[in-house]
Amino acid sequence: MAELAALQVLKELVPPELQTPRVGIICGSGLSGLATSLRQIVLVSYDKLPGFVESTVPGHKSILAFGLMGSGAGVPVVAMLGRFHPYEGHKLSSVVFPVRVMAKMGVKDIFITNAAGALNPALAVGTVVVVHDHIALPNLTGMNPLLGPQQDPSLPRFLPLSDTYSRSLRKLVFKAAHELSIERDALAEGTYAWVSGPTYETAAEGRFLRGIGADVVGMSTVPEVVAAREEGMNVLVLSLVTNAVVIPEGYKSVRDEVEAEIAGNPKAEVVDEVVSHEEVLALGKLKGGLVKSLVEKVLDLL
Numbered sequence: 001m002a003e004l005a006a007l008q009v010l011k012e013l014v015p016p017e018l019q020t021p022r023v024g025i026i027c028g029s030g031l032s033g034l035a036t037s038l039r040q041i042v043l044v045s046y047d048k049l050p051g052f053v054e055s056t057v058p059g060h061k062s063i064l065a066f067g068l069m070g071s072g073a074g075v076p077v078v079a080m081l082g083r084f085h086p087y088e089g090h091k092l093s094s095v096v097f098p099v100r101v102m103a104k105m106g107v108k109d110i111f112i113t114n115a116a117g118a119l120n121p122a123l124a125v126g127t128v129v130v131v132h133d134h135i136a137l138p139n140l141t142g143m144n145p146l147l148g149p150q151q152d153p154s155l156p157r158f159l160p161l162s163d164t165y166s167r168s169l170r171k172l173v174f175k176a177a178h179e180l181s182i183e184r185d186a187l188a189e190g191t192y193a194w195v196s197g198p199t200y201e202t203a204a205e206g207r208f209l210r211g212i213g214a215d216v217v218g219m220s221t222v223p224e225v226v227a228a229r230e231e232g233m234n235v236l237v238l239s240l241v242t243n244a245v246v247i248p249e250g251y252k253s254v255r256d257e258v259e260a261e262i263a264g265n266p267k268a269e270v271v272d273e274v275v276s277h278e279e280v281l282a283l284g285k286l287k288g289g290l291v292k293s294l295v296e297k298v299l300d301l302l
């Protein structure tokens with residue numbers, strides 16, 4: 001099994017007391033600050049680990065961090081300070097490889113974070129969304145991380161995903177928010193749509209995804225979720241809304257515009273906001289603290 005080679009290296013580099021983390025964490029774009037509160041921290045670069053590829057996206061580091069997180073004695077955790085996306089050119093099997101390594105290390109609960117665009121107009125930028133379901137068009141149409149011969153026949157061939165997002169972990173996030181006196185509107189629940197990226201959505205795509213029931217959209221997470229469920233882990237996903245996906249009600253007719261100009265009544269041009277990765281990272285920096293305090297408190301409540 002390919003994961004065993006990575007495990008062997010980790011055995012040499014990580015002290016025994018941190019070698020069996022209870023919780024795995026994946027940091028989304030601009031969210032690697034999550035790991036700044038790790039104690040007894042040990043960092044392992046991905047290039048030392050067989051099977052790990054490189055995280056090439058700004059805001060993602062190619063580092064695995066081990067340590068204790070949360071108050072008191074703390075919970076042993078392993079955190080990916082950067083993830084792999086299929087749009088980087090990585091195979092889906094590489095994207096989910098670290099999740100499989102975490103499972104072999106004994107991780108029971110995985111907390112996956114991401115930056116996402118809001119499709120639901122009720123979600124303000126800066127809101128943390130506790131994901132309760134997903135829509136993965138790529139999964140349904142041939143880009144599923146479980147396609148192909150089974151690497152481990154002891155895992156289920158046909159994985160049910162109807163109950164993917166752990167109810168008890170989701171409840172813990174809301175309990176944590178209560179204990180931290182976090183404003184009600186700062187935390188919401190919703191459905192995550194996975195798209196391959198790296199393009200952001202057109203307005204019509206945004207309308208489509210909203211129309212089929214998604215609240216937020218992003219370019220990651222679902223492959224990791226699927227692999228984690230296959231490995232039997234409890235999954236929690238937190239999406240930080242970093243931008244709103246602009247979904248104008250209808251087309252801005254250029255015919256109307258030209259006719260108004262000809263009639264001598266030009267209208268002021270409305271310029272839609274354009275999303276950028278810089279904006280996504282800046283918001284992560286600004287609001288990453290909220291994700292971090294929620295994760296720390298959930299660890300205390302486990």
Ligand SMILES: O=P(O)(O)O[C@@H]1C[C@H](O)[C@@H](CO)O1
Binds near residue numbers: 057085114197219221
């Ligand atoms: O890794 P995540 O899903 O947090 O990163 C999001 C999706 C794209 O990789 C990038 C777009 O800005 O941010």
